[in-house]
Amino acid sequence: MSLRLGLKGRSMALKVKAASAASEPADADRRGRKASKETRRQQLVEATIDSLAKRGYAETTLADVADGAGLSRGIVNFHFESKENLLIATLQFMADEYATHWSAAYDKADPAAASRLWALVAADFDRKICTKRKLAAWCAFWGEAKSRPTYQALCGARDVKYQETFVSLCAELKAEAGYGYEPETMALALCAMMEGLWLRLMMGDGLTREKAHVAAIQHLVSAFPKHMTYEGPKK
Amino acid sequence: MSLRLGLKGRSMALKVKAASAASEPADADRRGRKASKETRRQQLVEATIDSLAKRGYAETTLADVADGAGLSRGIVNFHFESKENLLIATLQFMADEYATHWSAAYDKADPAAASRLWALVAADFDRKICTKRKLAAWCAFWGEAKSRPTYQALCGARDVKYQETFVSLCAELKAEAGYGYEPETMALALCAMMEGLWLRLMMGDGLTREKAHVAAIQHLVSAFPKHMTYEGPKK
């Protein structure tokens, strides 16, 4: 089976490298033959996000990811066992990054509920998170999530804690000022609006991060008039 | 070229038919050999929506669509030239259906701006439009839209008129009652929220159409307190 004598493999070791990788001149390793397993995995995950953003989920191939990372064809199956694993690791990475980001914003904010709510909304439109590149990648996963329990679980896990936090904050504000809504409903509307704004940001049009953020703020102001102004939380 | 003399084709005309088609005893045509071209195209579009909903964009194959329609493998390329065309026709169909639906709701509503706005929001959560099946299909296209100008154009065309309508209505309400927002921003927030609610409906969880609709209504009430109540538009 599959007689396969070298005799050929020889030849071209031309190292036409230099190809793409229009980024990182490296932190330390990156380029060299050795690069800690974790570093290489991270590099491949980043290339995957690029590919998802540029070509979409359906058109993302391992060859494209490998090229994007400036590495060879077999590399993904060496570091991640399969394409599926690579995609899961990519989604996992984005979910972790997102969770870390909003938690930090929450912790750093003034502990008043109004301030925290304001901070969470601002975090969603932060340049670190809210990049066309990353929004496109999120959207690619959303598109497949319905038919893939694994994706759904990862996207869902992101939401559960996040939305619970919103519900608590809305409940606090309601207790403070006696607004006439259900906290769950209000939190749902808020979170849904931010996701919808992300979707539209991704779609292109003329929408900018700033305009989207203003729309979200306007919602805060109209929903919590006793706590919010266009310039920030009251008090 | 392709020298290709019969000599072989002969043989097996066994007609193992009877296979699938576990459905429609037919309205009139459907099953029979004849069925107006338009009917058959429609049937294939429906099967495509099913497949998108069940297996996602990336896993939707022509074989799956053909099986779903209870027809043979080559059928799609006969009626639509290519897979791409089938998908475009499917998106086109959904976009048309959506536009027709909300326009009708708009026209039928009481001409007061508040009533029309209420009607448009209600239309988005109507059982005719807001099905898990269709939401999943929309979402599948959204996921690919960033990298496909054609899809983007079709999704975008849907939005332009729709959002302009919202802007006008918001402007009217502002003129009537002197709310302190920009109509464009408010319309954006509203439309984005409804899309976000669709996204979440599709994702499953415990969210129901009714709960989503209530969340949207709550937004209307808090944004237009002088015009809206939880039960409907005032006046």
Next chain:
DNA sequence: ATATTTTGAATGATCATTCAGCAAGTATGT
């Protein structure tokens, strides 16, 4: 020397597309 990482050609699976032929319908002639 041994172990680890990387390469890239070969393999095999999946799938869109093609197309020769079949069958149902229609038109025309007798």
Next chain:
DNA sequence: ACATACTTGCTGAATGATCATTCAAAATAT
């Protein structure tokens, strides 16, 4: 009526392209 040719919708096996995956050999590190 029946036979004939012609049109059109449909079928399903064959074709070829794309791509994930494998793995022997090569490069590099320890």
